[in-house]
Amino acid sequence: MILSVIDPKQPFQQDYSQAVQDLVNFLRSGLGDNLHSVYVYGSVARKTASPHRSNLDVIVVTHQSFSQQRMTLFNTVKWKFQKTYSHVTEVSFKTALVSEVASLDSIFSWGFLLRHCAVCVFGEDLSECFGDYEPSWEIAKYWNNDVEDWLAVYRNRVALAKDDSELLKSQHLIAKKMLRASYSLVIPRDRAWHDSPIACGKQFLHYHPEMRVEIERLVIMLSQRVIAKRSTIGMIDSYGKWLAERYKKTEFRIG
Structure with a gap:
């Protein structure tokens, strides 16, 4: 495609x-x-x-x-x-x-x-x-394979946020990154490309329905509602760890 x-x-x-x-x-x-x-x-x-x-x-x-x-x-x-x-x-x-x-x-x-x-x-x-591109692991890997590094950066930003404005900005950024990184994991199977974070989350759930709660929480983080620091950091530490591990496994499998 x-x-x-x-x-x-x-x-x-x-x-x-x-x-x-x-x-x-x-x-x-x-x-x-x-x-x-x-x-x-x-x-x-x-x-x-x-x-x-x-x-x-x-x-x-x-x-x-x-x-x-x-x-x-x-x-x-x-x-x-x-x-x-x-x-x-x-x-x-x-x-x-x-x-x-x-x-x-x-x-x-x-x-x-x-x-x-x-x-x-x-x-x-x-x-x-450049010619037109087809969905591939090479694209997904380039844009998201450093997931472990940027999770650490954004975790620190959330922890150091001084007010609700800074916290809201950081939670938006990390939610977008995690939703897009989630979808990139399934690009080789989905054979498509979505840029909208919400569309990325929905398409990802076709392949990982067991992650519905995590994706729903990330979508909430995209809203104008300020989420408690501990909740955002909890998502980074738990779901973020799962993402990083999946990227390593997929890279090992596909190469």
Whole structure:
């Protein structure tokens, strides 16, 4: 089965179209000729974003490194967006060089992300360097095989959250990651690809119905309801451990 791509001709939602255009203008002004292309991925790219809940996820591809001005440029963009587009919860950036993206080594990383999860909003569309993809363990493994590492990172974030706002943000992030990682385990059998965390959880349950309670708890963590730290940490320690072990077993079996 060939995976679908996001239709680049479908317009962005009204709440985000001007925000995306302003973002491109900021980056063009700040990077000049060094800017090669800009991509939007995530819910804004899929046109399913929810105001005051969804991030604007961006990939910036340049010809040369801009590490010295990176922090200043991105912080300025974020500050301007906080003032102008308060419904955008955060502007999140990934960066890459053209030489890194247009490489055989990037087939399951940048190649897959640009081809099936993103929309080019400025410049030469590097997704056209790659053919269409089929669901595979290689894709699932690349995006989730470090599950044990990021579980530890997010566990620490939850434990150190100073208020409900920080805790809510952390629980949302870990719930999304765990739902997507759950689905990635069954991609070789399901032969499809889902990006929506809730859709990932539902499809995963077709193969692991015994995990219904855990998936339901993760979906609750996606809501606006703040979950107690001990409950979120409990999910990370119990279900997260199961996920990490399953990835190791699947990798051993498939290779």
